[in-house]
Amino acid sequence: SSNQRLNNHFQFVDVGRRDPNKKSVSTRKKQFVEIYQPYQPQQVAEQSHRCLDCGNPYCEWKCPVHNYIPNWLKLASEGNILEAVELSHRTNTLPEVCGRVCPQDRLCEGACTLNDGFGAVTIGNVEKYITDTAFAMGWRPDMSNVVPTDKKVAIIGAGPAGLGCADILVRNGVKPVVFDKYPEIGGLLTFGIPEFKLEKSVMSNRREVFEEMGVEFRLATEVGKDVEFQEIIDEFDAVFLGMGTYTYMKGGFPGEDLPGVYDALDFLVANVNRNLGFEQSATDFIGMKGKKVVVLGGGDTAMDCNRTSIRQQAASVTCAYRRDEENMPGSKREVQNAREEGVKFLFNRQPMAIIGDEKVEGVKVVTTELGEPDDNGRRRPQIVEGSEEILPADAVLVAFGFRPSPAPWFQQFGIELNSWDGVIAPEEQAFKFQTTNPKVFAGGDMVRGSDLVVTAIWEGRQAAEGILDYLDI
Ligand code: FAD
Ligand code: SF4
Numbered sequence: 001s002s003n004q005r006l007n008n009h010f011q012f013v014d015v016g017r018r019d020p021n022k023k024s025v026s027t028r029k030k031q032f033v034e035i036y037q038p039y040q041p042q043q044v045a046e047q048s049h050r051c052l053d054c055g056n057p058y059c060e061w062k063c064p065v066h067n068y069i070p071n072w073l074k075l076a077s078e079g080n081i082l083e084a085v086e087l088s089h090r091t092n093t094l095p096e097v098c099g100r101v102c103p104q105d106r107l108c109e110g111a112c113t114l115n116d117g118f119g120a121v122t123i124g125n126v127e128k129y130i131t132d133t134a135f136a137m138g139w140r141p142d143m144s145n146v147v148p149t150d151k152k153v154a155i156i157g158a159g160p161a162g163l164g165c166a167d168i169l170v171r172n173g174v175k176p177v178v179f180d181k182y183p184e185i186g187g188l189l190t191f192g193i194p195e196f197k198l199e200k201s202v203m204s205n206r207r208e209v210f211e212e213m214g215v216e217f218r219l220a221t222e223v224g225k226d227v228e229f230q231e232i233i234d235e236f237d238a239v240f241l242g243m244g245t246y247t248y249m250k251g252g253f254p255g256e257d258l259p260g261v262y263d264a265l266d267f268l269v270a271n272v273n274r275n276l277g278f279e280q281s282a283t284d285f286i287g288m289k290g291k292k293v294v295v296l297g298g299g300d301t302a303m304d305c306n307r308t309s310i311r312q313q314a315a316s317v318t319c320a321y322r323r324d325e326e327n328m329p330g331s332k333r334e335v336q337n338a339r340e341e342g343v344k345f346l347f348n349r350q351p352m353a354i355i356g357d358e359k360v361e362g363v364k365v366v367t368t369e370l371g372e373p374d375d376n377g378r379r380r381p382q383i384v385e386g387s388e389e390i391l392p393a394d395a396v397l398v399a400f401g402f403r404p405s406p407a408p409w410f411q412q413f414g415i416e417l418n419s420w421d422g423v424i425a426p427e428e429q430a431f432k433f434q435t436t437n438p439k440v441f442a443g444g445d446m447v448r449g450s451d452l453v454v455t456a457i458w459e460g461r462q463a464a465e466g467i468l469d470y471l472d473i
Contacts, residue, residue: 159187
């Protein structure tokens with residue numbers, strides 16, 4: 001009846017936004033497992049049906065890979081998972097990963113019309129559900145129409161940018177051979193992002209799928225060390241670089257070199273290596289059991305350090321961030337998760353020094369507040385007089401972000417850098433994401449500066465289109 005249809009259309013009023021249930025905090029404090037329970041089919045039907053199917057979907061524009069969101073939400077609400085998964089793979093290489101780790105509150109869900117009062121559609125969790133469910137049903141990408149060519153392309157880096165590039169190339173009949181110095185694919189998806197956000201089985205499953213599609217991986221192979229770039233550029237028709245950004249930013253204050261002060265990524269990688277059995281020697285592990293830990297920073301990396309320390313049974317974890325909560329760069333959802341797990345946050349704290357005699361004993365911080373607007377109308381942080389305090393610490397994790405880490409051989413091969421050491425490879429040119437060496441393309445963090453998984457995927461996919469044009473395919 002028309003009444004029923006009306007009710008249906010106003011589903012978003014009757015059915016509120018419901019995220020999947022989380023595991024208990026006591027489990028979360030101990031285990032390196034994803035914290036969300038999977039959606040049940042009934043929940044997916046209800047939640048995806050809340051979509052208004054706006055004529056001009058803002059979510060699609062805001063999503064960096066421009067997913068066909070309302071279309072696959074409709075298919076999911078009808079239980080048509082196999083069509084939904086094919087559609088979602090037309091724009092995204094790793095939808096199950098993005099569904100888990102994108103900061104949706106700043107991207108698709110932040111742009112959802114329902115975000116204004118009713119609660120955005122749970123786009124990320126539906127995206128994850130579609131792919132997880134399809135894989136469980138035995139689905140594999142349909143490669144039956146691919147026409148092989150005789151071209152092969154080397155990809156350096158098996159992170160999201162490299163994988164995005166390999167995905168488009170192999171679907172167009174070009175053979176991708178992916179080199180990575182790590183023993184598993186994923187880049188930061190495997191060796192940076194911890195299991196409580198993304199379980200490692202997700203990437204090992206993807207590796208199998210990529211291999212079945214015809215992607216070849218040469219892992220534990222560092223280009224420039226185990227194999228020379230000259231060999232690669234001679235052997236392949238084109239090269240894509242997706243090597244990430246790995247120079248640690250420093251605070252520039254005294255005490256940063258004291259024993260007990262660690263770079264965030266060293267700590268996270270050591271933890272993953274232990275959990276995955278890749279640890280070379282027991283002394284590589286950085287353990288926080290029983291320690292008072294102070295984490296400096298407020299982004300995704302800081303949040304991952306906080307929550308890894310909790311799971312390693314730290315005595316306490318305090319996160320000091322120089323701005324206020326509103327201005328934290330990472331996902332709000334993960335800040336909330338960290339707080340639930342027992343992380344203590346201190347905002348508007350500027351670190352001045354790390355103190356200690358033989359080893360770290362504490363972090364000296366001052367409190368800041370926003371001053372009066374200056375001539376440009378900008379309110380700059382000012383130190384509150386007499387606010388100096390020392391946060392006791394047995395270990396300090398520095399998570400101030402990353403700068404590019406150009407390889408020494410770039411220059412020799414005419415691969416030029418911009419003023420902040422990013423590889424020059426603009427999107428807007430005849431062959432998208434081509435570097436100053438015509439045979440070499442690049443994308444992801446090393447081109448745009450450290451950013452997100454989904455933006456790296458986008459650039460890898462776009463660069464693959466540049467390569468196809470360059471190879472005249
Ligand atoms: P990477 O993922 O860094 O991959 C680069 C790969 O290149 C690596 O595997 C590396 O081993 C390989 N490589 C480099 N040099 C060589 C060489 N010479 N030879 C062979 N291989 C080489 N983003 C989100 O969207 N959500 C999150 O929740 C999130 N959390 C994060 C948490 C942490 C701790 C960190 C550090 C980052 C996080 N990010 C997150 C950011 C995201 O992980 C990155 O933006 C993304 O992985 C960049 O992809 P990429 O492919 O450019 O580089
Ligand atoms: Fe949202 Fe990220 Fe999925 Fe795009 S890829 S729809 S931004 S979760």
